[in-house]
Amino acid sequence: MDDYKTLKEQSVSGMTGSTITHVNLISSVALASIAVYSTLHTRIYRGREIPFLPAWIILVLPPLLSMTLFANMPMALAFLLLVPTGLILLRTTHPDVTMPFHKTPASSPPAKQDSITPLPALTTYRAHMMLMTILGILAVDFPVFPRSLAKCESYGVSLVCSCRMDLGVGSFVFSNGLVSAIPLLKDPHHLSAPQLPKVLTVMRKTLPIIALGVIRVLLVKGTEYPEHETEYGTHWNFFITLALLPVLQVLLHPLIRTVPVSILGVGVGLLQQLALSALGLKHYVQTAPRINLISANKEGIASLLGYLAIHLLGLSTGTILLPPTPSFFPRLFKARSTPADLLAPRQNDKTATELASYAIVWWALLGFVSLLYLDEGVSRQTANLAYALWIAAFNTSFILLYLVLDMLFFPLPAIRKGKAPPPAVPPAAPPLLAAINTNGLPLFLLANAGTGLVNLSMRTMYAGTATAMGVLGLYALVVCVVAWRFRRTRVWRL
Structure with missing residues (x-):
């Protein structure tokens, strides 16, 4: 066991990663799968719900293939998906689909004035981000997963790291920051509320996540599970980072009242750099010996400020994406009262334009920082400025693309000046992805348990391609079946 553990740790050590372009192309297969799903939903099923198994094949299998069998040629997989999609679009007419994937019951109570209208593009983005993470944490243990996409030791970009994604953990933090904008949008007085009660409330909510971090340490040490100390440290792990970020955000509320959130996020990233x-x-x-509790966990402690920058950049994106119009949050804060109904008709064209502007800025800043060779490039280990900008640029771009797909396949009624918009129910995200999004954290924990079970029951690094794909396919199916079973129940509310 000790020899295999050592070999297993060596198989994911010393990696320098792939390229940003390669990672973007692999991730774009998820966009292609949404295009396929939307085409079939509107043109073939004519607005009816696509059954679970075909939905799983369309939405889950392509991302799995993109990081395994097609990892070195993701555009070929995207081509195989989009060619038949294009033929269907050319040979069929677009019906007037204004219904959601799930019909809204007539008896549903009216939405509250301070509630946020569900945004299908956001649900799809969060679900696919979680899905790629869940697939990657096990796939990396098999040879069918290219080593270039495995964890980077210090610098470089990749899909997966030991716990488990260079892109995934950053995107998870960005996504959590995005949805943390909700209380700021609902209550204009939230930022100026007393600090201590808010901090205590947030700490109480994050205690279960800290408990998960402690439990993970005990399980890993107790089972001699292969681990990599240079990721977060000897005892620190991603759950601890995740639990501390909301507390740090609340402590910054006085600054958020006076400084634009995007500027604050970049400022924190600059302080980290x-x-x-x-x-x-x-x-x-890179060099300090592990002689005490702080030095033993130097990676996790040192990267915390960088992850806070990512969290704040996600929060900034949430203030643009979640309200009906991107100008909602600035007007809300200036007026100190709700200037408009949060349930007002969405202006997705304005939101898309704003997101595109931010995406261009983040990619440009990333290019500038890369030219300066600061810290030799992107580093998830220290969450440097280049890493924060990459995560912001990637996630903003892909949220924009999901929103554009939504606008193409399910356009909202035009808002005419001086007239009320025609009644329509906005489309919902694909039910399978909505189910994954509903219980993202419990599914992530289930996936971690499943990954551990597979690794303890077989020597994954010696598995052939057929065996690996069989295990990964079954694993993905089980996770999605569980998500589907509990799709109408939120298992864990934080």
């Missing part, structure tokens, strides 16, 4: 480059934090992380 200053600490790494000018104050010796990078050297400390």
